[in-house]
Amino acid sequence: MIEIIIFIGLQGAGKSxxxxTHFAETHALVSxxxxxxxxxxxxxxxxLIAEHLKAGTSLVVDNTNPTRGDRQDIIEIAPDYQxxxxxxxxxxxxxDCLTRNRQREGKxxxxxxxxxxTRNKLVPPDYSEGFHRLFQVKIAENPGTFEIHPWVQEEKLGPESI
Ligand SMILES: Nc1ncnc2c1ncn2[C@@H]1O[C@H](COP(=O)(O)OP(=O)(O)OP(=O)(O)O)[C@@H](O)[C@H]1O
Ligand SMILES: [Mg+2]
Structure with missing residues (x-):
């Protein structure tokens, strides 16, 4: 099945x-x-999302996507292509994001x-928005690696915990 993967997170959180490391081989990049x-x-x-879906290509939307509205704009495209x-x-x-961001070069x-x-706008995702699967990702201790866990809806991950 074709997948639309939506990233949600601050600048410097490690999305790109x-x-x-996880999707470049299998999913197109939209950002x-x-x-x-x-x-x-x-x-x-x-x-661009519709073009990839028409071609049968799975994709990742690599933006901060902090609000429900940002995500809705993407999610509403999906049903036409199943x-x-x-x-x-x-x-x-x-x-940590500020530190990593300051270490980056150029643009x-x-x-x-x-x-x-972004932090002030950030609303954690919710299954009610239409997601079929949700995960949380964390930069792991071993450089360049990530921990992935299924989303726990009750968990307090809102802006107040960042
Ligand atoms: N798992 C990791 N281990 C160590 N460093 C990491 C890891 N993931 C990302 N970084 C570093 O953190 C910085 C920010 O990462 P990245 O550019 O992927 O963030 P981003 O979420 O895409 O940010 P933006 O929203 O601004 O595009 C980079 O310098 C990157 O090398
Ligand atoms: Mg990025």
Missing amino acids: TFYR KDLMRNNKRPARRQAF AKIIGYYFDSQIA ARVPDYALYM
């Missing part, structure tokens, strides 16, 4: 790294980071305030 010169990135993103919607919530501390590095803005 996780894409490279607004690749549309910086586009005037209507939301429309462009929806178009795609399975899977979410990965990157469980991270903002202090990959964003201003600190961007992380605070």
